[in-house]
Amino acid sequence: METTRAVVFTNIIIAVSSLFIVGSVSGGGSLFFNFYGNSCPAVEFVVRNAVTSSSSSDPSIPGKLLRLLFHDCFVEGCDASLMLRGNNTELNDPANRSIGGLSVIDLAKRDLEMLCPETVSCADIIALAARDAVTITGGPMIPIPTGRRDGVVSVVSNVRPNIVDTSFTMDQMINLFSTKGLSLIDLLVLSGAHTIGAAHCSSIRSRFQETSNGKFTLIDKTLDSNYANDLIQQCPTGVSPSVTVNNDPETSLVFDNQYYRNLMNNKGLFPSDSALLIDGRTRKLVEDLANDQQLFFESWGQSFLKLTSIGVKTGDEAQIRRFCGATN
Ligand code: HEM
Numbered sequence: 001m002e003t004t005r006a007v008v009f010t011n012i013i014i015a016v017s018s019l020f021i022v023g024s025v026s027g028g029g030s031l032f033f034n035f036y037g038n039s040c041p042a043v044e045f046v047v048r049n050a051v052t053s054s055s056s057s058d059p060s061i062p063g064k065l066l067r068l069l070f071h072d073c074f075v076e077g078c079d080a081s082l083m084l085r086g087n088n089t090e091l092n093d094p095a096n097r098s099i100g101g102l103s104v105i106d107l108a109k110r111d112l113e114m115l116c117p118e119t120v121s122c123a124d125i126i127a128l129a130a131r132d133a134v135t136i137t138g139g140p141m142i143p144i145p146t147g148r149r150d151g152v153v154s155v156v157s158n159v160r161p162n163i164v165d166t167s168f169t170m171d172q173m174i175n176l177f178s179t180k181g182l183s184l185i186d187l188l189v190l191s192g193a194h195t196i197g198a199a200h201c202s203s204i205r206s207r208f209q210e211t212s213n214g215k216f217t218l219i220d221k222t223l224d225s226n227y228a229n230d231l232i233q234q235c236p237t238g239v240s241p242s243v244t245v246n247n248d249p250e251t252s253l254v255f256d257n258q259y260y261r262n263l264m265n266n267k268g269l270f271p272s273d274s275a276l277l278i279d280g281r282t283r284k285l286v287e288d289l290a291n292d293q294q295l296f297f298e299s300w301g302q303s304f305l306k307l308t309s310i311g312v313k314t315g316d317e318a319q320i321r322r323f324c325g326a327t328n
């Protein structure tokens, strides 16, 4: 009788724990839903507030927050390594020059340090803020587990080998994503992030060639020619380096499945976007996502959970920073 009870009890414990523990990550620990339930119950509210208020005065914030998460998680895992300041840190790589949204994370962190000092990691704030950025622009609300700790390593030379370039072939993208535990589907679905946000003119130069009279012509004939002309007009020769074009020419402030409809219309902004339509492995799926926003949202939820779990640190190898720009 006692043994039966013990077995039943153990089973319940296992069942309950498996409800809360989410994806053990290789080399790291586990994340939990409601990780801050006792230690800082206001965390999600505070982050949401920081994201909402910053975005209402600057609509470019949601895109910045989402890209911040991507570039953080792909280098050293989701550990806020990207936020560390210094001469040789990740922020110094050209791919990270246009990273923004750091002030929103700092703002949330400042409030959280007052409410619950030395408790909430910058890595969790980045993940929650990106999640909220999607929700407030019309995307799905994805419950995400927390418990990430902040890394102590941020080295500029780690960025190149871990970040995708717009000129990557499908195989190069698939390979890089697979080193992060992400599938071909995850690549396709997470690229849907380009439904919001913007790109600097320098990021799309490779699609055009400058003629001797200083005009640009299209090299890559897979791009819709009217769209290409619009881009050339928005990014003429000698344009200021701060000028940007919308990633999604139709609904750049709305998180929707328009990105896939753009791909179908040969209006993928980067060669790496166009590649998803051209490649036989993803073409049909692009069509499915273009036709079904619900499918995109459900798929996004799953892939986003995987993205936010890459290489998370939960043990003594990492810390809870007091200020996101520096290690303790
Ligand atoms: C798969 C290959 C990818 C490539 C080659 C790529 C490349 C780029 C580039 C070059 C920019 C423009 C940066 C600038 O000029 O300021 C950009 C913007 C952006 N990317 Fe990606 N990206 C990729 C995937 C992703 C993923 C997986 C996410 C997130 C889940 C993402 C989110 C964003 C967002 C939100 C922006 C807009 C940033 C802003 O508005 O400031 N990208 N991407």
Ligand SMILES: [Ca+2]
Pocket (backbone or CB within 6 Å): 071, 072, 073, 074, 075, 076, 077, 078, 079, 080, 081, 082
């Ligand atoms: Ca990182």
Ligand SMILES: [Ca+2]
Pocket (backbone or CB within 6 Å): 195, 196, 248, 250, 251, 252, 253, 254, 255, 256, 257, 258, 259
């Ligand atoms: Ca959109």
